[in-house]
Structures are given as structure tokens and as C-alpha cells.
Amino acid sequence: MSTVDTTATPSPEASENRPIIEVNKLAVDFWVNGEWVNAVKGMDYEVHPGEVLAIVGESGSGKSVSSMSLLGLLPPNSRSRGSVKLHGREILNAPTEELRKIRGNRIAVIFQEPMTALNPVYRIGFQITESIRVHSHLSPNQAKERALELLKLVEMPDPEKAYNSFPHQLSGGQRQRAMIAQSISCDPDLLIADEPTTALDVTIQAEILDLLRNLHKRLNSAIIIITHDLGVVADLADNVIVMKTGEVVERGTVREIFTAAKNDYTKELLAAVPRLGYTTEGKTLRGGEPVLELTDAVIEYKGRGRVPAFRAVDQVSFAIHPGEIVGLVGESGSGKTTIARGAIGLLPFKEGSAKVLGVELVGIKPNALRDLRKDIGIVFQDPGSSLNPRWPVGASIGEPLSLLGDFTSKEISDRVEELLDQVELPRSFRNRYPHELSGGQRQRIGIARALALKPKLLVADEPTSALDVSVQARVLDLLENIQAELGFACLFVSHDLAVVDRLADRIVVMNHGRLVEEGTPDQILRNPQQAYTKRLITAIPVPDPDQQAERRVERRRVLDEQKAAGIRVQDAEEEEAEVARAAKAGEVTPPPQLPHA
Numbered sequence: 001m002s003t004v005d006t007t008a009t010p011s012p013e014a015s016e017n018r019p020i021i022e023v024n025k026l027a028v029d030f031w032v033n034g035e036w037v038n039a040v041k042g043m044d045y046e047v048h049p050g051e052v053l054a055i056v057g058e059s060g061s062g063k064s065v066s067s068m069s070l071l072g073l074l075p076p077n078s079r080s081r082g083s084v085k086l087h088g089r090e091i092l093n094a095p096t097e098e099l100r101k102i103r104g105n106r107i108a109v110i111f112q113e114p115m116t117a118l119n120p121v122y123r124i125g126f127q128i129t130e131s132i133r134v135h136s137h138l139s140p141n142q143a144k145e146r147a148l149e150l151l152k153l154v155e156m157p158d159p160e161k162a163y164n165s166f167p168h169q170l171s172g173g174q175r176q177r178a179m180i181a182q183s184i185s186c187d188p189d190l191l192i193a194d195e196p197t198t199a200l201d202v203t204i205q206a207e208i209l210d211l212l213r214n215l216h217k218r219l220n221s222a223i224i225i226i227t228h229d230l231g232v233v234a235d236l237a238d239n240v241i242v243m244k245t246g247e248v249v250e251r252g253t254v255r256e257i258f259t260a261a262k263n264d265y266t267k268e269l270l271a272a273v274p275r276l277g278y279t280t281e282g283k284t285l286r287g288g289e290p291v292l293e294l295t296d297a298v299i300e301y302k303g304r305g306r307v308p309a310f311r312a313v314d315q316v317s318f319a320i321h322p323g324e325i326v327g328l329v330g331e332s333g334s335g336k337t338t339i340a341r342g343a344i345g346l347l348p349f350k351e352g353s354a355k356v357l358g359v360e361l362v363g364i365k366p367n368a369l370r371d372l373r374k375d376i377g378i379v380f381q382d383p384g385s386s387l388n389p390r391w392p393v394g395a396s397i398g399e400p401l402s403l404l405g406d407f408t409s410k411e412i413s414d415r416v417e418e419l420l421d422q423v424e425l426p427r428s429f430r431n432r433y434p435h436e437l438s439g440g441q442r443q444r445i446g447i448a449r450a451l452a453l454k455p456k457l458l459v460a461d462e463p464t465s466a467l468d469v470s471v472q473a474r475v476l477d478l479l480e481n482i483q484a485e486l487g488f489a490c491l492f493v494s495h496d497l498a499v500v501d502r503l504a505d506r507i508v509v510m511n512h513g514r515l516v517e518e519g520t521p522d523q524i525l526r527n528p529q530q531a532y533t534k535r536l537i538t539a540i541p542v543p544d545p546d547q548q549a550e551r552r553v554e555r556r557r558v559l560d561e562q563k564a565a566g567i568r569v570q571d572a573e574e575e576e577a578e579v580a581r582a583a584k585a586g587e588v589t590p591p592p593q594l595p596h597a
Contacts, residue, residue, distance in 0.1 A: 018088055019046040020189045020222045021070070021107075026082040026092075028062070028069050028246075036079070040066045041246045043082075047190065047222040054225045054237035054254070056269070058468040059439060062246040063226045067192050071107055072099045087189070105135040108183035112195035114175040118167040124178045125163035128185055135186045150181040154211055172332060173204035177211070184215060191216065193225045197232055201331040201495045206539040206555065209235050228468045230273050231541030234258060234548045242266045254545045272473040273543045274498035276525055289358065290319035291457045291489035292343055296352035299335075299342050312338045314513040315352065320457070325483060325490040327500030327521075329536070330510035339510070340459050340493045344376050345369045357456060374404065377450030377488075381462035383442035387434040393445045394420075394430025400452040419448040423478060440471035447479065451486070458483075458490045464499060476502060497540055501525050509533050531562050 028040040040062040047053050055063040069080040070091070084092035086106060091099070103109075111117035119127060128150060129143040138146065144163075151159035154177040167175055176196065183191060193212065197205040213236060216223050225236060233240060233254065240257040242250040242265065250263040261267050299313035313335045320326045328336045341347045342354060345361065354361040359372050380386040387396050397419055398412045407415070417427045423444040434442055443463060450458060460479070464472040480503060483490055494500050500507055500521070507524040509517040509532070517530045528534050538555035542548050 019048050020087065021047045021224075022083070022085040022088075023066075023070075024083040024085075026066060026069065026080065026084060028065050028074065029079050029081075030075075031077040031079075039078075039246050040069070043243075043248055045241060045248075045251070047224060049189070049220050049222055050217065051239065052216065052223045052225060052237045054227060054233040054240045055243060056227060056230065056233055056240060057243035058228060058269075058470060060245070061243040063243050064194055066243075067194065067224055067226055068109075070192070071103050071109070072096070073109075101135070104131050104183070104188065105186045106188055107190045107192065108186070108188040110176075110179055110183050110191060110193040110196045114172075114179040115167060117179060118175065118182075120167055122166075123163070124165055124167065124170070128163075128178070128182045131182050132185045146185065147181070150185055151178070153184075153215070154178075154181045155207075156181070171204075172200055173208065176200065176204075176208055180208075180211065180215070184219065184221075187219060187221075189221055191221055191223045193223060193227075195227055195229075196225070197227075197229070202497070202539040202541075203331055203535060205232070205541070209541070210552075212236060229541070230258075230270060230469065230543040231548070234543050234545045235541045235552070242269070258543060258545055269469060270543060272470040274469075274473070274476070274496065274502055275542065276498050276501050276537075276540065288322045290321055290355070291324075291357060292491060293319040293355045294339070294352070295354075297339075297342070297349050297354045298351035299338050299347055300350045312513050313342065316510075316513075316515045317352075318508050318515065318518055320489045320491060322456070322489055323483075323487045324505045325492055325503050327504035327507045328491060328493045328510065329495060329497060329500055329507060330516075331495065331536075333512070334510040335513040336493050336510045337461055338513075340378075340461050340491060343457070343491060344378050344459055345373060374453050375456045377453070377455035377458045379443070379446050379450045379458065379460040379463045381465060383446035384434060384439070386446060387442060387449075389434055392431050392433055393437065393442075396434075397430070397445060397449045397452060400449065404453065415452065416448075419451060422451065422482060423448045438471070439467055440475055443467065443471075443475050444478065447475075447482070451482065454486070454488075456488055458488050459493070460490060461493045462495070463492075465494070465496065472499075479503070497525060497536060509536070534558055535562070 023043060023045050026040060026043040027038065029036040029038050043066050045053065055067065057063050065074065068074055070084050072094070074080070080092055082092065083090060086102065091102060118124070125144065125147050128147040129140065132138060132143045132146055133140075148159050148163055151162055156162045156174065156177050162170060162174060162178060167178070170178065196212070197208050200208060209232065212223065225232070227233060237254045240252060240254055241248055242257065242263065244265050250257065250261065250266045257266065258270065261270060295317050296315045297313060297317070298311065298315060301310045301312060303309040316335070316339065318326070328339060330336045338347060342349055342361070343356065345364070349362045352362070356372060357375055359368065364372075387393065394416050398416045401407045401412045401415060416430055420427050420429060425441065425444055429437070429441070434445070437445065446463070463479070464475050467475060476499065492500065492503055504521055507519065507521055508515060509524060509530070511532045517524060517528065517533050524533060525537060528537060535558060538551060538558050542551060
């Protein structure tokens, strides 16, 4: 095998005439149970300087596996075949020492979750300077100057402060900026961005996409973006590859894919994307005694020492009636999840009034709260971490019934099968373990468990944010149908306004712990009155490249107008980071997880 010269810089002529990366007949296999299982089959593509290639598809389609194989980042039970050329030089299966010179220097990766990719015991500045010094001969002081320059380049609010911070002291958006700064520290020719905005709020996502767009044009680098968010693809990509079960099923320019898709799978993906503008026909205000009623409700995290108390929810008032779905939206740090946890008794209300089914939660005794929880169900954002990995899912679904102590084993077994039917899963799944199910199937199990005791109030905390668009669409259909059938009230917490537009009868907008605006989807999403709500709406990416380009211009216009009018545009990252710092200082104690019931 020929060695790879990673130090030689290609000539400008070579860079202009030749793709940065050429992938030809790439195949990836995994050794499983005594045989090779194919994960990627004969993949071909090229990426030129200044180009953004999006690789899209559902989980398991092979999009991440194919990109990680370029750098030899797959586990030991894998093998890669075919050809991958970097500036015309073969790098697939190159020796580890040579790949180390390429990683971060020629090809860099922006991972989906920077909290797991960044080392939690080292400060951000150390991690950036380390990557710089590995691939250069800069002194420590020069590396620090370069790191601060990079943090300014990625528009970090306070570069010096971020340089001296640990990852947990930064918000999600700031951690992602730090990860991008580390990735571009050696001016790589190719950036691989693996779901870089999945876990971010829409406003922060819009800023990160603007940042990536500006950086790759400024540096003339290429980007391979791996995502299942077609709004992000429409916003950023030049060309698109659509993958299904390891194969490329369609490719083309971004406009060809979005306006004239030929493959049925591509059409299904596009049709599954939630869009703003759902009809509100049939959505009416509900009557009856409220199931959940907040009146000037306050949730406060205690101070510690000289650190003052932190008011996470400040005098919020709204109600949810029987059979009604209320969407609770806002950026991270806005207080929406805090309200959801307060509603199920995981956090105490300090002031005002918070009633569930007429029972006051302010000052409630533990026994009374335990009795009340029989009428409350919760669906968590990540079903994988909320299900017991050592139990078959049937046991997890039936656990609330077992803990109540009012049902026989036969009644519990029958109820588990009834719930599996309700969430449209085979009854045989009761004997499977969580790791044997897909993300969408685990979320259905989470919904089944939440409905086990036939609750009158269901709290759904970001239940679809981590799911592929097609899986998300099926879970939303399921939730909508079950809610219509059973008639429970639902508090639906989300930062995806298109999803909320589809489901909600009313929408409550939160910012900095306060209620900003409340109304029907038409009032909030088609005729917003508050500046904050307008900023949220203009930040939502839509799966249409031409429309998205117009929305970028509109977003910039709205921000400029508000700035000119003297309206302070609070950076959501600063707010979220403040909550993170408060948590570390002891102001915010992370609430305990519910037991598996």
C-alpha cells in the first residue's frame, strides 16, 4: 500500500481542477454473529472546494458510517472496501499514523453532540490549542492566540471566558461553536458535519447554519453535512445524496431533489417533514374544569452561599382543559421543561397557584402527590434512557400497574397487550429489550407506558426531537389518534414550531421564565404580536431552498428592525449558559428522573 503524504499542500491549480475528496465504490461491512453484514453498498461521490454536499436518510441508512469510514473511525469489527482519494491520493485503509496526520488537519469532523465529543475534564482553550499544536510547530502562546482568534471567528459571545471554561459551563450552542472552532483550527480542506444542529433550538440552529455558510465560503473548504433535517439541507446544501439501507437511491442538486424528486423514498421523506401552515379546522377552545391550571406560578432554584436564587419560572398563568393539546414553546433556558417537571411534581412551585385536576401543587404533601401522579403520564425526550435496559419492554409498560398494586398479573398482562395494540406494535414486542428496538419503536413504548394508568393529563417533553422525519411523522400521527380517542389533556413541550402547529389547539410562548404570548396556532404562528415570537418563527428552516433563502433575508430584516428599534435581541446561548452556570454553582439542582413507573 502506498503511503499518504499528508504534509504536502496541493498546488492552487490542482485544488481548482480536482475534487477535494473522491469516493468510488465505497462499501462498509460489519462482522456480526459470524458473518459480514453489509452497511454501505457501492457509494460514489465527489466534493469540490466551496461545495456543500448533504447526505440524507433515516437512521440506519449508512450516511454516518460511510463518512466515518473516510477517516478510519469505525469500530474494529468493520471493514471498508473501494477507493477514497484525498487530493488524488488514496487514504482508505491507510496506516493509523498517516490517518492521524489527516484527521483534524486535512479532514475535520463536527460531531452531533459536542458534550460527548469534548473532554469534560479539560478547558475549551486547552482542547483547541492541543489540536493546533499536534499539527503545527506553534508555541503555547501562539497556539493560544490562534485559539482565541478562532473563537472570535465562530462568533463566540465572550471568547476569553469561553477559552477558560469547561464544556459543561457552556450552552449547547456555545459548545457547538467551540467544536467548530476546534474543527477549523488547522484550516482543513473538508469538514464532515454529522447532525450538527439536531439538538439545538431553532434560533441557535439558524446562527450555526449562518456560521457554517460564512466559514466555508471564507475558507473555501468543502462540507459534507449528514442530517435527517431537510430544512437544514435546503438552507445549506448545494448537492444532495439520499440513502436508504446502505444504498444511494437518488442524487442531484438541492433544487432538483426538492422540486423534482424521482425516487419514491425521497418523496416520502419530503412529505413527512412538518411544515408551518397546518389547517386549524376542527381546533376549537375546550370547556370544562381545567386539568392543569397555573396562576402566577413561580418555580425557583435555591441560592447557595453568595450565589442568589435563580427564578426559572416567573409568574406564569395558563390552563389546559380536558381533551386539549397545549404547545409550550421557547428556546433552551426559557423555562418550558421546568414547567413540565413542575406539573408532574418533580419540581416544587414556590409561589402562586398550580392545580392539577383541582389539587393544589404548592405545598402538596408527598402522599397526596403520589396519589395524584396516577392521573399524570409523561413521555420523555429520550426513550432509550427512560426505559430500564435490563427489563423487557413489556415489564416497563406494566410497571405503573404493578406499583399501584390494584391489578392481578393477568390483568397487567392483558393491559400491556392492549397498550401495544394501541401504539401499533406487535404483541410479541413485549419480550424484547430496549436495545433491540429502533428509536421510533422505543418512543411508542414510552407512550404506551405513559398511558398505562389512563391518565387525564399527559406531559410530552420533546418526544420527537431526536427522531427521523418519517419516524417522527408516524409517532405524531399515533399521538394525535390516541389523544383524539382517549380525550386526555396534553402539555406538549417542543422547540419545533412546525410540530406544535400540527398538534396544538393553543400555543404558549416562553422566554426567560416568563409567558410572552398565548393564543391559537393562527394567532401565534401566522400573526405574532411579540418581537421574540417573530424571531422564533423566522428562524425555522423550511424544506424548500428558494423559500428558505427568502426566509434568511426576512430573518435578517426582522433582527435589524428590532435592533434599530432598540429591542435587545437576547442571545439564547447566553441565557442557556447562565442556567448551566447556575446549575454548576448550586442554584439549579438537576431534577431527579422519575422511577420507571
